[in-house]
Amino acid sequence: MLDRTPEFPLPPVREVGLSQKFRTSSGGLIDRRRARDFTFDGRTLTGYHGDTLASALLANGVRLVGRSFKYHRPRGILSAGSEEPNALVELRSGARREPNTRATMAELYEGLEATSQNRWPSLAVDALSVNALLSPVFAAGFYYKTFMWPAALWEKLYEPMIRRAAGLGRAADAPDPDTYEHAHAHCDVLVIGGGPAGLSAALSAGRSGARVILVDEDFCLGGRLLAERREIDGLSGPEWVAQAVAELESLPEVRLLPRTTLFGVYDHGAYGAVERVSDHVAVPAPHAPRQRLWRIVAKRAVLAAGAIERPHVFGGNDRPGVMLAGAVRTYLNRYGVLPGAAPALFTSSDDGWRTVADIAAAGGRVAAVVDSRPDVPVPLRRMAEAAGAQVVAGGQVIGTRGHLALSGIDVRDSYGGTLHIACDTLAMANGWNPVVHLDSHLSRRPVWDEAIHGFVPGQLPTGMVAAGAASGRLTLADALESGSRLGAEAAEACGFDAKAAGTPRTDPESTAHTPLWRVAKPKGKAFVDFQNDVAASDVELAHREGFRAVELLKRYTTLGMATDQGKTSNLAGLSIMAELTGQPIPAVGTTVFRPPFTPVAIGAFAGHHRGKEFRATRHVPSHAWCLENNAQFLETGLWLRPAYFPRAGETDWLQTVVREVETVRSKVGLCDVSTFGKIDIQGRDALAFIERVCANPFGTLKVGRSRYALLLREDGFVLDDGTVSRLADNHFVMTASTANAARVMQHLEFCRQWLWPELDVQMVSVSEQWAQYAVAGPRSRDVLTRIVDPGFDLSNEAFPFLGAAEITVGGGIPARLFRISFSGELAYEIAVPAAYGDAAWRAIMAAGLPYGICPYGAEALSVMRIEKGHAAGAEINGQTTARDLALGGMLAKKKDYVGRLMKERPALIDPDRPILVGFRPVDPSQRLRAGAHFLAVGAEPSLAADEGYMTSVAFSPSLGHWVGLGLIRRGAERHGERVRAYDPVRGGDVEVEICNAAFVDPAGERMHG
Amino acid sequence: MAEHATLWRPRGAWDLYAHAGRHGRSEGPAGVTATPREGLALMSVTAVDGAEERLAAALRDRFGLSLPEPGGALFSGETGLIWSGPGQWLALAPTRGDLDGFGETLKGLAAVADQSDGRAVLRLSGPDARRVLEKGVSVDLHPRAFGPGHTAVTAVAHIGVQLWQRDDAPTYEIAVARSFAGSLWSWLEEAAAEFGCEVRVA
């Protein structure tokens, strides 16, 4: 019912083999008619639909599941949830391999493939388990004290050795073949957790008509109600859950998201959640993503994430077979798995005893119950004894026996004597920690609650409340009551008329608990953080060495830094430090839990944005023609611009570009320049506005004329350049460079809205409306004559250099014509509505045929601007002033404009500053490269000798050799001087001569022609 | 320019990307239908400072529509006024040329700029249209928050878009800068695949 994705056709129902010897004969929420074959380390095993990998492994008697991080100690399954530190496997294989996957969270599916990790050659025989013998050396932080001699050996020997031994699983070694997607959701009430508190909250909020989203990381809703034998109003837990879920599903504004982990709480009611859409099947269904990242915006949230049980800290507490008591009950009640034939219980709380009752109810026997509290109520003792248990009140488990799995425990009784008890499973019950992770994501620290001996939420993020166990209310009755009440209150806060349901009747329970933070004088290493192999002795060492603040403790010992983020270990570490420093636990501090709650696949965050879809791709109006005509493209920001158009027989790009340049310089060429930004500026104060944003004067610009425009940043450096054309008295069009178009628009809006709001200016981007093409070359006028509609006079007299006009083309289509030239040739830019861009391009190509027209791309465009000495992106790089670019002469003197004052700072007018000039190789056969630095001939390379650098280079077809632009100290005074262009990263060292930057037609006669 | 000569043919903004037919899931009825809207007339209308009331009156005369408030989109048949920013609206009409001379009409009241070719507009309709959009649009499109007559300027897959709702089918129209049409289409194809997408090209 809860699957959002369609189920695959099921394999035929078949008889199950006898392998599942730890499976109970009946009971549990698994579907015994649907067997699932899977493999673990190559061995084929069988479980059921509804199992997790962990429950299926336990059903098959597999207890050794992994090896620990540092000591490679054998490890089994500790928990039944997302807090699992030990049972990490590599799930799937090849490109789908997922390392460090918690077996307790992996849903079993047909053909599931799991491999143990961090062991060699095999899980049972692991060479690096020798580390365990060296554990006296490998204490916390030992590596800070050694591996220092000789220094060179760190990278060569020590570090590679450590790196190979460290890490857990192996990541996939190929691109992820599955897809991910994002989705946005908005709701009134977000309920985090689908246990009794969460379901109650969702019901009372949902019934009011509020928009409710309920998320739960499990694939079944119900939480602990699926794991315990409880009664609500006469219904069993699972029955009550089914009823609640059915009602929620019937409410149109309630959205249930199982298999969805709420991983992060962000500012202002924003939440991140990841839905594992297809992780429970071998391969995602067609069109289904593997996972979906939800960005949820909620007005209110009810945190009902439950609690996590605490392990005991005693010798050998990491042995496979030692489990949390709640997990033992989960496996038994939910999955029909009794993890051992001779289970024992080590408890410090009343609820631990439920384990005994549950095992007995399933017909199992219990080897022993060790309760650290001296007084055990008689009925509990009787129940345990009826199940065959030896009961040790006031006792402590101090050690475990067995190698790869538990075979017995050593118990110290209340008189100080020790006894050995044979058992194959040990359930630990040491109280519960509310899940306070999510409420601390916004830097709020939890507070200590003496009643439950644990941390509970402190000040919660705005709009969030905590219900049930997550708030420290550990009984079922409290969970139902608080959930229902807080769900209703949340809906009411959103304007709905909501009522809490009456409090249901539940069976009685006791949460009495006396925590046992650690067992004194343990036999063997007593682990605090299982995954990172941090033992109680490591905490003692950290204390001894001064790492007493909780953050220092964490960092020095790595406690809480493993993939489980210390869900089962943080409090134990704190409690030991508290004991050592003689402080109460809350005085030692709390760790601030960081998002995500559990690890989230990187692919899920990226969603659609990978490969070619990493960022959008913008196409120019002539794109279709370019595709048809073998254009080679160039990335310019998001734009895909045609770079050059190779013809048959041309063997390299330079040959093509040279041909394109020569054609433009001798005949005519056509280039798509639509990528420039185009900003329509109108209004009474439009000219005043342009005067303030541009550094050069515009007062004399007449209607029908264009002018070069230079924009500075307020700090005096050049922001961008372009043109301003005056179409009517109060109507202008400004262009901006391709790279800076968006930034310039933002800057102009800033000036208009914030700096000078009194100016009446209307501004809008028309960049996309107009396809704009440069028609350049001596025959450009001839070509355009055949394009513009009759009646418009293109003659030099009627439409001179820097003319601008609104015209029609193609028989009445509105267009704009500008006589501007980037190439230095007689040239025009013609703009037509973008839908006609394709037609215009084809028409111009056809009209140009008799004149030998060719299309040219961004490369030829760049060559020609370098030949002309025009600055572009490589020169306008945010580090140059107008003076640096030899544009100082055009700066206005009689008006205020952005950047006016700051450009006059002493360092910026220093005559020693590098200035833009041209460079040509002394030996014309030598190639120049941009990025080379200039040195005096004969000078030793050094920073002090550095005189500037080459910004742009091109092979000039017009001159037949390479030419360059560059910034060099006092360049304007040094024409004719020779320097070295030094380029050691490419092995270049070329003697060049400083010259005028305008290599072609320095007088600029051609474009005026 | 009402009657463009027939020498040059306009090219649709979606031509290279949207291909008619069924995409994605093939079983059952398509959850969403995508229809490129080519040949619309679109003008941006930016009010002159202090002229908003007179502008509203002028537009009422011309369209019989009042000037929508921020976030509003008002339609009369296929002609509409859509808020697009503070003091700025989009005027939309079904056929290229329908808004010719608009600038003259509003002279002194607003700056008008033709955007008919600057935006590529797509109509998305069908029972799953909202679920498709939900994958990219961060704005709440739930009927309680957004419905016919609403517009939002926002982003989808890092691409700036403006969308407005036409009816309760629901039918949305989404406008994107023309050069981005291909990338928006890639996103849409992926987002709509699970529901089955019928592409109708006129």
Add this chain to the structure above:
Amino acid sequence: MRYSLFSVLGQALRGQRDWTPQWRDAAPKAEYDVIIVGGGGHGLATAYYLAKEHGLTNVAVLEKSHIGSGNVGRNTTIVRSNYGLPGNIPFYEHSMKLWEGLEQDINYNAMVSQRGVLNLYHTDAQRDAYARRGNAMRMAGIDSELLDREGVRAMVPFIDFDNARFPVKGGLLQRRGGTVRHDAVAWGYARAASDRGVDIVQNCAVTGIRRENGRVTGVETSRGFIGAKKVGLSVAGSSSLLASMVDMRLPIESHVLQAFVSEGVKPLIDCVMTFGAGHFYVSQSDKGGLVFGGDIDGYNSYAQRGNLHTIEDVMEGGMALWPGLGRLRLLRHWGGIMDMSMDGSPIIDRTDIGGLYLNAGWCYGGFKATPAAGFCFAHTIARDEPHPDSAAFRLDRFATGHVIDEKGMGAQPNLH
């Protein structure tokens, strides 16, 4: 006790019983010659070099929390000296040289790992910009190599060469760059400084700076007034707050930068790699986690956490560059507060107030600078003049125009 293989083995036999606190948790004295405010990497390094290079041992480091609780413990551990502007180049190379001898100098293994820093380029223009930078480095005697596509492929064959939106064309490599175990830097300097007599005072928040006749006389703290002849501020993201105590406004904004670590896996990548077409850089820690980061969140913040938008941006960069990361899981993300300066470069200088010195404006590059920042700041404090390698990091450079703007973004801290 001196750290060595022998001491470690010896203690293994003695149950690690004889180790003592790595630094003295000192109580503040009434007066010091020099007080360094801020017990991060820079502050501790400054104290160490004051003692070692200048013989000043009547020195206290005041830390409001515990040492290393700021950016030195929150960064992505990268060290490099691949800067392109003359104001920066000698300083960062000085730092790199100090890293190279650090562990032997302070007898603490900070795991300085020179595994190479590779910055990828995706366009010809980017290549030329890297060539400009690489050539500048070479002229200063610093190693740099410009790799082509095949050179990059040989180092990181797993990145996307075939289907990338912005294809990789090559990279700028500094082999001497790498990573350092960040926390260990703070601890190692603390231990070494403490051994030379420096007082490390934790849980001591500075609440005011006392002045008389234009000179500092000490600091007010949560543990009372402490006198000092000289006070050096080394408080990163809190620089403006401390400066405001003496009515100074700084060319600095505090911004949040997020960092990320994945679950630990077996070795995948053995260099530091930076994407040139998005916000993503990555390396792998010795423990196996991929450590990565991206752009700052972009708004002023003193809250040590960021927002989801930036996280997605970083992961998109990661997936675009390295599509094999998809199934690897993000384990943890957190934020640190960066002192973003107006030109993206730092300040190590005297202030207009006698005896008050400032080390600030490190943006997100402060970690790699730790040794040289400590060295040069100690020099500035001890000698009242700038060290030649940090001479460009003047506070008045914004007024004179001697800005050091590597990215060319101008007076816009969140763009650096």
Add this chain to the structure above:
Amino acid sequence: MRIRCPYCGERDNGEFSYLGDAAPVRPDGMEASPQAMHDYVYLRDNRAGEIRELWYHGAGCRAWLVVTRDTRTHTVADVQPARDVAKARAVTPAGSASHA
């Protein structure tokens, strides 16, 4: 983080770009001093607490906004169109707007 644009409603902060403190006022006009301009361009209070700052709704309505936000908690107290704030500033004598 969510910012309530006065025109578009509440949006994710990813739709906005940030400029910085809204307190510094550009010293307009030919009489402005280099020192005043330096302070405007480079110096910031950078307070830990509530500040007024400029954001641009670039992926939305393109309005510049003045957002009142606490830099310690990110709590947003108020959002105003920057142009309205600037116009109000222009009529007060403090905004010394003299243009040559």
